[in-house]
Amino acid sequence: MAGCSEFQLIERYLARLGAIRDDVLLGPGDDAAITQPGDRPLLMALDTLVEGVHFPADLPAYWVGYRALAVNLSDIAAMGGEPCWALLGLTLPAPDEPWVAEFADGLGCLARDSGVALIGGDVTRGPLTVSLQITGRAAGVALRRDGAHPGDVVWVSGRPGEAAAGLAVWQQDGDRELAHWRGLQQAFIAPRPRVALGQALAGVASAAIDLSDGLAADAGHIAERSGVALHLDPACCRPSARLQRWAGEAGARRLQLGGGDDYELCFTAPRGAGGAVRAAARRARTPVRCIGEVRQGEGVWWGDERILEAAAGYRHFAD
Amino acid sequence: MAGCSEFQLIERYLARLGAIRDDVLLGPGDDAAITQPGDRPLLMALDTLVEGVHFPADLPAYWVGYRALAVNLSDIAAMGGEPCWALLGLTLPAPDEPWVAEFADGLGCLARDSGVALIGGDVTRGPLTVSLQITGRAAGVALRRDGAHPGDVVWVSGRPGEAAAGLAVWQQDGDRELAHWRGLQQAFIAPRPRVALGQALAGVASAAIDLSDGLAADAGHIAERSGVALHLDPACCRPSARLQRWAGEAGARRLQLGGGDDYELCFTAPRGAGGAVRAAARRARTPVRCIGEVRQGEGVWWGDERILEAAAGYRHFAD
Numbered sequence: 001m002a003g004c005s006e007f008q009l010i011e012r013y014l015a016r017l018g019a020i021r022d023d024v025l026l027g028p029g030d031d032a033a034i035t036q037p038g039d040r041p042l043l044m045a046l047d048t049l050v051e052g053v054h055f056p057a058d059l060p061a062y063w064v065g066y067r068a069l070a071v072n073l074s075d076i077a078a079m080g081g082e083p084c085w086a087l088l089g090l091t092l093p094a095p096d097e098p099w100v101a102e103f104a105d106g107l108g109c110l111a112r113d114s115g116v117a118l119i120g121g122d123v124t125r126g127p128l129t130v131s132l133q134i135t136g137r138a139a140g141v142a143l144r145r146d147g148a149h150p151g152d153v154v155w156v157s158g159r160p161g162e163a164a165a166g167l168a169v170w171q172q173d174g175d176r177e178l179a180h181w182r183g184l185q186q187a188f189i190a191p192r193p194r195v196a197l198g199q200a201l202a203g204v205a206s207a208a209i210d211l212s213d214g215l216a217a218d219a220g221h222i223a224e225r226s227g228v229a230l231h232l233d234p235a236c237c238r239p240s241a242r243l244q245r246w247a248g249e250a251g252a253r254r255l256q257l258g259g260g261d262d263y264e265l266c267f268t269a270p271r272g273a274g275g276a277v278r279a280a281a282r283r284a285r286t287p288v289r290c291i292g293e294v295r296q297g298e299g300v301w302w303g304d305e306r307i308l309e310a311a312a313g314y315r316h317f318a319d
Numbered sequence: 320m321a322g323c324s325e326f327q328l329i330e331r332y333l334a335r336l337g338a339i340r341d342d343v344l345l346g347p348g349d350d351a352a353i354t355q356p357g358d359r360p361l362l363m364a365l366d367t368l369v370e371g372v373h374f375p376a377d378l379p380a381y382w383v384g385y386r387a388l389a390v391n392l393s394d395i396a397a398m399g400g401e402p403c404w405a406l407l408g409l410t411l412p413a414p415d416e417p418w419v420a421e422f423a424d425g426l427g428c429l430a431r432d433s434g435v436a437l438i439g440g441d442v443t444r445g446p447l448t449v450s451l452q453i454t455g456r457a458a459g460v461a462l463r464r465d466g467a468h469p470g471d472v473v474w475v476s477g478r479p480g481e482a483a484a485g486l487a488v489w490q491q492d493g494d495r496e497l498a499h500w501r502g503l504q505q506a507f508i509a510p511r512p513r514v515a516l517g518q519a520l521a522g523v524a525s526a527a528i529d530l531s532d533g534l535a536a537d538a539g540h541i542a543e544r545s546g547v548a549l550h551l552d553p554a555c556c557r558p559s560a561r562l563q564r565w566a567g568e569a570g571a572r573r574l575q576l577g578g579g580d581d582y583e584l585c586f587t588a589p590r591g592a593g594g595a596v597r598a599a600a601r602r603a604r605t606p607v608r609c610i611g612e613v614r615q616g617e618g619v620w621w622g623d624e625r626i627l628e629a630a631a632g633y634r635h636f637a638d
Contacts, residue, residue: 030398030544031394041354043351044454046452075351090367136351
């Protein structure tokens with residue numbers, strides 16, 4: 001819609017998105033938003049999504065908006081915090097009003113559901129790119145990547161690998177309505193950030209990360225930052241039945257270790273904390289599984305075999 | 320440099336940028352940064368720069384990095400706050416290491432000079448785009464856009480219009496070393512965010528905005544949000560001598576009202592606060608001029624003539 005200015009787009013669709021919060025003293029419309037922080041430390045993250053890199057060009061605008069917030073909520077989840085405020089940098093090739101309306105709907109619904117207020121940001125012209133910055137409040141003890149100790153147990157939520165399969169289904173499958181693979185597609189299109197689980201694990205888990213680049217790569221970040229080795233037990237890492245049906249046994253394993261975009265949590269906890277982990281997962285209504293253990297050493301291991309970093313995980317600037 | 324991953328770029332150039340601050344409990348490298356907010360309200364803003372839209376493709380990387388922070392500092396300045404922490408979303412077509420090193424240098428120098436710590440963010444592949452989110456601490460009373468009252472005086476810092484002229488010089492002039500116009504170019508390339516002035520004006524000014532879209536358009540935001548008219552006095556709005564030399568008298572007027580990217584402050588203050596404004600400007604070592612007055616009504620006026628919104632200021636999605 002030519003002639004619709006960025007001010008109009010913001011005023012019509014983006015100025016009142018998400019939850020109403022008492023700690024937002026001034027929302028969108030000034031040079032900066034004003035928030036009241038409270039006593040607890042703040043968690044701050046920023047993630048950018050680029051069309052054709054982080055999501056396919058034909059992904060509906062609703063899910064682009066949803067995703068921009070979801071990947072950031074997932075960072076707050078991985079720190080065990082409570083998400084509060086978001087700022088949006090939206091770059092658009094043209095002022096496509098229906099697209100922005102749908103985008104705002106997806107972002108706004110998830111923001112309301114998560115208690116997040118959109119407090120400001122920027123709309124500019126350029127290749128479709130969405131940057132979203134999120135601020136949350138830390139729990140008493142934030143879940144960091146560097147707290148895993150030898151003897152801890154490795155856990156994961158949900159079914160890693162399904163999102164990567166879902167993206168492949170979306171991209172390759174002409175018949176997108178195919179009911180058979182809808183569950184896999186859903187895992188890619190609408191990842192559920194594990195905010196409730198992260199909060200329940202604060203004070204229980206020793207380290208945590210969210211799965212964006214793939215289980216092996218992200219577990220590798222815990223290993224590296226904690227100065228330990230993470231040994232995954234193949235017997236405990238069964239891919240889901242539908243993932244096996246779609247990708248075959250070997251393909252399912254590859255996706256499970258190397259597929260990105262799941263936004264599940266991988267975390268470690270002391271061996272004696274198994275009951276507390278299961279109780280936290282029940283409170284958060286989130287399935288978790290024990291998939292291995294932390295040992296002295298380095299890297300991520302699959303049974304007896306070390307997973308080489310170069311083979312694992314998505315990289316933006318690969319050879 | 321193919322094969323240099325985003326993790327390496329972050330680790331080598333972006334992980335330790337800017338000031339060292341006690342209130343950063345955990346910097347880059349985890350899912351989110353952790354900061355200690357303190358008692359005062361927070362100011363939060365985010366601005367995106369797109370190559371070819373917000374800066375010319377041949378602008379040196381140093382000044383792209385500088386600019387990404389400068390435009391955000393300017394938002395904190397316009398609220399009268401103290402800038403503290405920044406998160407960076409950097410989207411790059413390729414992992415060009417020398418470019419990133421130079422970019423980080425420009426961003427880092429300005430960050431250190433302004434007391435800002437770069438606490439995290441994201442590096443991704445895609446068309447060159449820089450999103451930066453900044454958080455500051457508010458002064459006792461934040462400078463908002465909606466506080467101007469009839470009877471107040473309108474002030475501006477620096478020489479609006481010079482940055483737009485400087486961009487034109489940069490784009491049109493084959494001989495960029497031409498000493499004659501270096502001052503104008505400098506106004507575009509290296510805008511000086513008026514952080515010290517903004518802080519000095521907290522409690523003195525009644526409303527403030529930074530000039531990014533042009534004096535007329537940005538003064539219009541104060542008028543609209545405050546429900547008043549801003550009358551600019553042509554006799555008080557002399558363009559600088561060098562701007563007149565470059566653009567001629569009429570051209571200089573046009574640039575002064577409609578040219579963007581100055582990142583000066585336009586603010587209002589009660590008529591009796593002139594001494595306090597001048598004292599604040601002296602403390603901040605920033606030149607300010609009185610350019611008009613606030614009256615009942617609406618819009619921005621140039622003498623007897625109302626400046627039409629459609630004619631004023633940069634719009635991303637113009638007809």
